Amino acid sequence: MRFYYDLHLHSCLSPCGSDEMTPADLAAMCALAGLDIVALTDHNTCGNCAPFCQAARERGLLALPGMELCTQEDIHVVCLFPDLDRAEAFQRLVYDRLPPLPNDPAIFGRQLRMDREDTVLGEEERLLACSAAIAVEEVPALAAGLGGVAFPAHIDRPSYSLLGVLGLWDPSLGFPVAELSHSCPPDFPNRPDLAGVRFVTNSDAHYLDQVWGAEHAMDLPDRTAEAVLDWLRAPKK
Template sequence: MSEKEGARGIKLHFDFHFHSCLSPCGDEAMTPATIAGMCKLSGLDAAALTDHNTCGNCAAFCQAAEAYGLLALPGMELCTREEVHIVCVFPDLERAGAFQEEVYRSLGEARNDPAIFGRQLYLDADDRVLGEEPRLLAGATAIGVYEVPALVERYGGAAWPAHIDRSSFSLLSNLGLWDPGLGFSLAEVSRNCPPDFVSGRRDLRGVPTITGCDAHYLEQISDAGQVMEVPARSREAVLAWLRRGGA
């Protein structure tokens, strides 16, 4: 395993941004079990499944991940009212499911057109199709970005803005700047983020960042490259590390 004992605790290689075939833009080869296996092959110790506006395949992912010895967190990539993407992760499936129900209530009535967006597939841990989600999961919810940190915390989770370096669906592209009043403890940048992007912006000074592969296709799952050090190999330890801004 790539997991190692450090001076202060356990070192975990991690990535918390993956999409399964339940996301309308996710390839159908991105089954929960296959993602878990690829994460293991890539050297990851901890990962989260974060489909658009849903946690519906997280149970299958967590079950498959356990078989591979991977620490898995149920999660979601929430699209806010401002069309800002926020990664949200939770300590257990029950609270992730409760958060999902709140998101579904705010998602609106638009229906998915598989001919345009692709099928939105629910699978089990053995890659059996359980059904399709009729809602269009790619849309914006009615949840405002300033509401997200407290809302996710109410369900025991942690949240951070996704791919802030991108020109669409990011906090900086849609709001223009990083506002400390938002209450996020860290931010995510993409794998292709320019090395001087964070240091070159005055509003990002002092903002910790992590990298998310945001994989929608199997070939986008990258080798482990970032490490956290936590006192225990547990979801709660990982969430505490994230809430502290990666400290």
């Protein structure tokens, strides 16, 4: 069965995300866009995943909890998990490795925690717009240890990307797939170092009008979190 996906979305908990990216409004926009499978991946936190997953489920979507981790090298990596318990376990690990700095909303933006009805529960006080003391080479095993999958985000971009920082794709890092941005140059995937690499493309939406329509699809035996994660783990055919 074919399902349309977007596995890289931000809510108002991301400091660079719009305050309009509330869990319920984001889930509603994903449903209107014709998506079937979605994932919330705020910067260095899973704090809004529970209300988003519930709001998405109420609208007939499968939602995976996740995070866009910023590694100590300033590389963004999308990490997805099969359930909230394991996502929150990963969050605790990341929080332990974030610098003890407070957020300044005037500089970085507000970090809003909400419930499924979009009631503001408070603001995350720790700074999320920073690097965790986690090396990029650690991330695949850390995610896999909690039943999840990690892949480097928007590798075609010059900043906050694996290729932008390291200069080339290193298969020994163990990432099963890589993300290309929607504006990726057509010839970029033909780089010699990317031979044999599987790609996904997501919106990386920070604003409601950045949520795409049904454009990118995966073929799955059933619509479950484990089927999605298995699809991401599968080698390139």
